Amino acid sequence: MNLASFPIESYGLTLMWVIPLLTSLITFAVPARNHKRIKIISAVGAGLNFALIIGLTVRFVQVAGLAQINTPELFSGQSAHLFFAMNVPWFSTLNINYNIGVDALSMLMSLLTGLIIFAGVFASWEIENQAKEFFTLLNILVSGVFGVFISYDIFSFFLFYEVAVLPMYLLIAVWGTGRKEYSAMKLTLMLVGGSALIMAGILALYFESGLSTFDLNALAAHPFAASFQNWVFPVMFVGFAILGAMFPFHTWSPDGHAAAPTAVSMLHAGVLMKLGGYGCLRVAMYALPEGAKLWMPYFMVLIIYNVAFGAFIAVRQKDLKYITAYSSVSHLGLVLLGLGVLTYTGLKGSALQMISHGLLTALFFCLIGMIYGRTKTRNIDEMGGLLKVMPFLGVAFMIAGFAGLGLPGLSGFVAEVTIFLGAFQNDSIIMRISTVLAILSITATAVYVIRSANRMLSGPIQIPAHAQLTDANWIERIPVILLLIGLFGMGLMPRWISNILDTSLNPIFNNLMR
Amino acid sequence: MSLLVPDFLILILAFGIFALDLLKVPAKVLWNVAWLSLTGIFVLLNTLPAGMSHEWMGAWELNNLGLLLREFFVFSALVVTLLTRRYFFANNAQLKRLPEFLFALLVVTFGSIVVVSAKELLTLFVGLELATIPLYFLVAWNKRCSLSAEASTKYILIGSASTAMMLFGLSYLYGFTGSLNFDVIKSQLSTQPLDNLFWTSAIFIIVGIGFKLALFPFHAWAPDVYEGAPTPVTAFLSVSSKATAIAFLTILLYGPLAPIHKDLDFLLLLLAAVTMLVGNLGALRQSRLKRFMAWSSIAQAGYILTALVGPANIAKPAIVFYLFVYAFSNYLMFWIISILESTRPTTFSSLQGLAKQYPALGAALAVTLFSLAGIPPVAGFIGKLFLFGSAANAGYYVFIIYAALNSTISLYYYLQVMRAAYVTPGSENPQALAITGFDKGVSLILTLLVLLAGFAPWLSNNIHTILQTGP
Numbered sequence: 001m002n003l004a005s006f007p008i009e010s011y012g013l014t015l016m017w018v019i020p021l022l023t024s025l026i027t028f029a030v031p032a033r034n035h036k037r038i039k040i041i042s043a044v045g046a047g048l049n050f051a052l053i054i055g056l057t058v059r060f061v062q063v064a065g066l067a068q069i070n071t072p073e074l075f076s077g078q079s080a081h082l083f084f085a086m087n088v089p090w091f092s093t094l095n096i097n098y099n100i101g102v103d104a105l106s107m108l109m110s111l112l113t114g115l116i117i118f119a120g121v122f123a124s125w126e127i128e129n130q131a132k133e134f135f136t137l138l139n140i141l142v143s144g145v146f147g148v149f150i151s152y153d154i155f156s157f158f159l160f161y162e163v164a165v166l167p168m169y170l171l172i173a174v175w176g177t178g179r180k181e182y183s184a185m186k187l188t189l190m191l192v193g194g195s196a197l198i199m200a201g202i203l204a205l206y207f208e209s210g211l212s213t214f215d216l217n218a219l220a221a222h223p224f225a226a227s228f229q230n231w232v233f234p235v236m237f238v239g240f241a242i243l244g245a246m247f248p249f250h251t252w253s254p255d256g257h258a259a260a261p262t263a264v265s266m267l268h269a270g271v272l273m274k275l276g277g278y279g280c281l282r283v284a285m286y287a288l289p290e291g292a293k294l295w296m297p298y299f300m301v302l303i304i305y306n307v308a309f310g311a312f313i314a315v316r317q318k319d320l321k322y323i324t325a326y327s328s329v330s331h332l333g334l335v336l337l338g339l340g341v342l343t344y345t346g347l348k349g350s351a352l353q354m355i356s357h358g359l360l361t362a363l364f365f366c367l368i369g370m371i372y373g374r375t376k377t378r379n380i381d382e383m384g385g386l387l388k389v390m391p392f393l394g395v396a397f398m399i400a401g402f403a404g405l406g407l408p409g410l411s412g413f414v415a416e417v418t419i420f421l422g423a424f425q426n427d428s429i430i431m432r433i434s435t436v437l438a439i440l441s442i443t444a445t446a447v448y449v450i451r452s453a454n455r456m457l458s459g460p461i462q463i464p465a466h467a468q469l470t471d472a473n474w475i476e477r478i479p480v481i482l483l484l485i486g487l488f489g490m491g492l493m494p495r496w497i498s499n500i501l502d503t504s505l506n507p508i509f510n511n512l513m514r
Numbered sequence: 515m516s517l518l519v520p521d522f523l524i525l526i527l528a529f530g531i532f533a534l535d536l537l538k539v540p541a542k543v544l545w546n547v548a549w550l551s552l553t554g555i556f557v558l559l560n561t562l563p564a565g566m567s568h569e570w571m572g573a574w575e576l577n578n579l580g581l582l583l584r585e586f587f588v589f590s591a592l593v594v595t596l597l598t599r600r601y602f603f604a605n606n607a608q609l610k611r612l613p614e615f616l617f618a619l620l621v622v623t624f625g626s627i628v629v630v631s632a633k634e635l636l637t638l639f640v641g642l643e644l645a646t647i648p649l650y651f652l653v654a655w656n657k658r659c660s661l662s663a664e665a666s667t668k669y670i671l672i673g674s675a676s677t678a679m680m681l682f683g684l685s686y687l688y689g690f691t692g693s694l695n696f697d698v699i700k701s702q703l704s705t706q707p708l709d710n711l712f713w714t715s716a717i718f719i720i721v722g723i724g725f726k727l728a729l730f731p732f733h734a735w736a737p738d739v740y741e742g743a744p745t746p747v748t749a750f751l752s753v754s755s756k757a758t759a760i761a762f763l764t765i766l767l768y769g770p771l772a773p774i775h776k777d778l779d780f781l782l783l784l785l786a787a788v789t790m791l792v793g794n795l796g797a798l799r800q801s802r803l804k805r806f807m808a809w810s811s812i813a814q815a816g817y818i819l820t821a822l823v824g825p826a827n828i829a830k831p832a833i834v835f836y837l838f839v840y841a842f843s844n845y846l847m848f849w850i851i852s853i854l855e856s857t858r859p860t861t862f863s864s865l866q867g868l869a870k871q872y873p874a875l876g877a878a879l880a881v882t883l884f885s886l887a888g889i890p891p892v893a894g895f896i897g898k899l900f901l902f903g904s905a906a907n908a909g910y911y912v913f914i915i916y917a918a919l920n921s922t923i924s925l926y927y928y929l930q931v932m933r934a935a936y937v938t939p940g941s942e943n944p945q946a947l948a949i950t951g952f953d954k955g956v957s958l959i960l961t962l963l964v965l966l967a968g969f970a971p972w973l974s975n976n977i978h979t980i981l982q983t984g985p
Contacts, residue, residue, distance in 0.1 A: 032873070091896065091971045093835070093974050093975070093978040094899075094900065159891065159969075162889055162895065163891050166884055166889050166890070170880075170936055173937045181933065189926055196919045197915060197919075200906075200915040200918050203902055203906035203911070232911075
């Protein structure tokens with residue numbers, strides 16, 4: 001078969017979640033003692049998938065770019081235009097369809113996921129204990145994540161999302177560190193509690209509309225009564241916001257991410273937590289615009305707590321993973337802030353921040369995993385002078401930190417500036433105060449980033465054994481380099497991402513303002 | 515008349531086994547006859563055309579729902595027959611009694627079939643009793659075991675009390691409408707003004723069936739009985755007996771009581787709400803697997819009840835599908851318990867290190883637990899979604915939030931079992947389990963069923979199509 005003739009546009013998206021699933025089945029069939037083979041199979045699977053997604057993205061950029069020039073009316077309506085779409089009946093009982101397709105946002109998120117999981121497999125190369133089960137579960141998790149991004153039927157959106165929950169508990173409880181059983185249970189229960197709210201919301205949308213469909217576009221076009229929207233929106237928003245670690249539902253995140261093994265932290269903080277913001281935007285705000293307009297100012301109070309206090313709590317932490325986890329809480333607060341201000345620029349900033357923070361936090365957790373694997377401690381007071389013994393990891397850590405505090409040239413700057421610009425466009429008094437508080441919290445971000453980098457990397461070596469440590473080997477450098485390319489690429493050339501995102505955000509915004 | 519062949523075959527099989535046992539045919543042969551015939555009957559049922567609605571003598575009816583539930587009960591009896599192999603074949607004294615066991619099992623199954631075929635109150639009641647009385651004797655199977663005797667005594671006392679209430683309720687209903695026939699009752703209820711006499715009858719019927727379903731506050735017998743009964747009986751009790759009660763309620767609510775169905779919504783939802791909460795809270799503190807399954811089944815009954823408030827076209831497929839899914843998951847769980855049981859005590863701590871020692875068994879355990887907890891892609895999720903969807907269709911959105919949050923609580927204790935099997939390290943030299951090829955085969959099939967029903971639409975689509983067909 002000629003590779004170029006492969007119908008990537010019809011089956012590419014389905015393959016995206018089928019490949020990890022197959023990888024998982026194959027690893028399950030390999031004898032357990034054969035660690036090396038299991039890892040290689042996973043790497044090949046993730047690599048293949050990443051190549052496929054790059055192929056799809058390239059095709060997407062061509063097709064969508066042309067469409068943006070030739071048929072701009074596709075994107076100026078109120079209904080999302082899907083590429084590579086496929087719609088076949090699935091469960092006839094509730095008229096559920098396997099309805100998939102991508103727009104710019106989901107394509108980019110898939111690309112991010114592909115990159116992170118490819119990096120994550122290499123970051124998990126050191127796992128020896130029950131490696132077979134680890135990679136089997138990891139691949140099921142990945143399969144679920146891809147499924148979420150391509151789903152346009154809210155049912156399958158939800159189904160795939162919950163598939164990602166299934167392996168999470170075991171991955172943390174078995175392969176984690178520290179208080180792993182407690183953290184795993186807390187994370188799983190809180191997330192499933194959130195999805196209970198989402199499920200109730202989805203069923204309410206389905207039956208209230210009377211359309212007998214879970215098709216997101218159809219539901220978004222349906223004018224729900226304002227009284228209905230006003231109570232369903234907070235239910236769904238809170239459901240998604242638990243996932244997005246909104247205060248006071250953020251407590252699972254620091255514990256969970258601190259306990260999780262490296263690849264799971266990378267994937268969870270990098271991609272899964274974005275599903276909170278993604279779901280709010282794509283489902284809650286898209287289908288329930290009136291509810292969003294009513295409730296967002298109130299939720300803003302909680303969101304500001306995330307942005308500001310997340311950063312301040314991070315300043316007080318000594319454990320590297322907790323610092324990163326609280327900084328994620330703060331950065332994800334920015335995603336919600338961008339959504340909450342209800343301006344077009346805000347939405348765009350929010351979408352950019354999802355991608356940027358995905359790269360950033362995956363890099364952070366990846367580096368911390370490697371540093372912890374060497375120093376056997378994550379307490380920054382016990383480290384020092386590490387830049388001398390591991391220059392590669394040290395420099396990468398500093399770059400990641402700078403991206404986190406929004407240094408121009410790196411992806412964080414692009415996203416944060418867009419969010420704040422969008423926030424200033426909304427001139428209600430609550431939004432103004434929120435925006436100012438959020439911007440002030442950037443200072444706290446600078447404090448914890450610079451302080452922790454400083455303690456860890458410079459000064460005298462605290463523990464003599466640390467002088468013998470080695471720098472990253474080549475297998476470990478692969479994920480770091482890939483993620484750094486992403487950070488710089490997005491920071492230096494934000495325009496192409498920003499432009500292509502218009503195709504996806506315009507319909508949502510138009511629907512919101514109708 | 516040919517449509518009645520499968521029903522007669524069950525009866526013939528039951529009494530055939532009874533008679534052949536008297537003629538001293540070896541028990542193993544009878545066991546083989548039993549499961550092969552049940553498989554045959556199951557296949558035969560699948561060939562029956564959907565969309566027929568036949569009635570015999572105003573008492574017996576075969577409709578789409580009845581057809582599906584027949585398949586369900588025969589399937590259930592088949593799995594339990596297979597499950598008895600491990601329990602009976604090991605020990606000669608037990609093996610001798612196997613035919614009696616099979617006889618009782620088949621009579622219960624026939625009773626369940628009578629329930630789903632009934633067209634009038636008396637037949638319905640007889641079917642329900644037929645599906646209950648042999649269970650008293652099955653629960654007391656280990657005569658010399660005090661737990662089993664205690665369980666049986668409890669079950670008989672509570673069972674007969676509930677029967678009395680049910681009969682009382684049914685007789686009032688007869689008194690109120692003047693007929694036993696479902697169609698007459700239905701038309702009477704839609705024309706006649708309802709008075710207290712009627713409400714007494716409705717409440718007594720629901721209370722009576724509440725005992726059988728182990729709804730709160732009539733649930734207290736379940737943990738003791740589940741613990742005391744032999745594992746195959748517990749499995750059967752948790753699936754077939756519960757399904758019979760659900761079928762009974764479904765038939766009444768969408769048949770003769772349809773005109774006043776809406777008025778019972780509040781009562782049904784209240785019972786469902788309290789039952790699922792009590793079941794979930796009860797399960798939190800368990801450390802023995804069979805008691806744990808009892809509490810889990812109580813909660814599951816609460817979920818199923820939720821669907822009964824919806825309209826027939828949504829509720830019926832949801833309930834039938836969930837019953838199948840519930841049967842797959844519960845039988846798989848009990849299969850694992852019975853594997854454990856032959857060498858270890860059935861407590862959570864016996865599971866420690868299981869996943870490392872037997873990865874495939876660990877995977878099967880994970881699949882069934884996630885299915886019971888309602889996590890996709892396994893079947894419990896879509897089943898629960900259909901159930902809740904039925905209530906959502908009737909507009910009870912807030913209740914859905916409550917029920918879904920309840921299943922989050924349930925996830926906690928299902929994960930406790932997972933934790934025992936996967937996370938807690940086992941002893942250095944764990945005792946080997948006696949797993950035969952037969953065990954592997956059946957549990958593999960059950961696991962695949964749970965998995966496939968979750969994301970492959972064949973089962974739910976078939977149920978949907980059959981219920982939609984015809985008059």
